[in-house]
Amino acid sequence: GAGVSQSPSNKVTEKGKDVELRCDPISGHTALYWYRQSLGQGLEFLIYFQGNSAPDKSGLPSDRFSAERTGGSVSTLTIQRTQQEDSAVYLCASSLGRGFTDTQYFGPGTRLTVL
Amino acid sequence: GQNIDQPTEMTATEGAIVQINCTYQTSGFNGLFWYQQHAGEAPTFLSYNVLDGLEEKGRFSSFLSRSKGYSYLLLKELQMKDSASYLCAVRTTGFQKLVFGTGTRLLVSP
Numbered sequence A: 001g002a003g004v005s006q007s008p009s010n011k012v013t014e015k016g017k018d019v020e021l022r023c024d025p026i027s028g029h030t031a032l033y034w035y036r037q038s039l040g041q042g043l044e045f046l047i048y049f050q051g052n053s054a055p056d057k058s059g060l061p062s063d064r065f066s067a068e069r070t071g072g073s074v075s076t077l078t079i080q081r082t083q084q085e086d087s088a089v090y091l092c093a094s095s096l097g098r099g100f101t102d103t104q105y106f107g108p109g110t111r112l113t114v115l
Numbered sequence B: 001g002q003n004i005d006q007p008t009e010m011t012a013t014e015g016a017i018v019q020i021n022c023t024y025q026t027s028g029f030n031g032l033f034w035y036q037q038h039a040g041e042a043p044t045f046l047s048y049n050v051l052d053g054l055e056e057k058g059r060f061s062s063f064l065s066r067s068k069g070y071s072y073l074l075l076k077e078l079q080m081k082d083s084a085s086y087l088c089a090v091r092t093t094g095f096q097k098l099v100f101g102t103g104t105r106l107l108v109s110p
Helices: none
Strands: A005-007 A010-013 A019-024 A031-037 A043-050 A053-056 A065-069 A075-079 A088-095 A110-114 B003-005 B009-013 B018-025 B032-037 B044-049 B053-057 B060-065 B070-075 B084-091 B098-100 B104-109
Touching: A005 A088, A010 A019, A019 A088, A019 A110, A031 A075, A043 A065, A043 A075, A043 B098, A075 A088, B003 B084, B009 B018, B018 B032, B018 B084, B018 B104, B032 B060, B032 B070, B044 B053, B044 B060, B044 B070, B070 B084
Parallel strands: A010 A110, B009 B104
Antiparallel strands: A005 A019, A019 A075, A031 A043, A031 A088, A043 A053, A065 A075, A088 A110, B003 B018, B018 B070, B032 B044, B032 B084, B053 B060, B060 B070, B084 B098, B084 B104
């Protein structure tokens, strides 16, 4: 079946503009995660959804970042008033959301460049 | 706090064996994952350990010692396509998020 998909694959924007990044998880996966990967850094957790609710938003770096998930499927990560330090690859992952060995499967990411 | 350490870079020769180490200090532990990431691509799942010992999966094996906060990924019969970054990640207790190390870039030469 289809894996996790993300769009756009690349986004170049100007400082101060808002951007929306989209994630389509694997069908049937109830859990969805957003991570950020900056150059030379490890993956940094941003937010976790179980269904449409987000029990863990602890990784969102500021109130400029928000995310939502609708219908237990597609999720959108919104960054308002982008800054140059927001430049990174934003990765989405999904998992079944249950079981001890629950494994996250990643999408190809959106490369965001803020000029 | 959470701390996961891996070597930044390793080199090895085609056909050889390489061991990539990972040490962790986390506020909880609910499993350790290894992912492979080729440049510009998504991380792909390699292995999962939650109990002490060795898990073998073809050319790849992963070992865990919870008392030492230590894991390694062993790659045998290296191939050129194994050149990639290898990410160690810990699932802490509570929710499902993973805490990642910075990754080990492996370069396999002929």
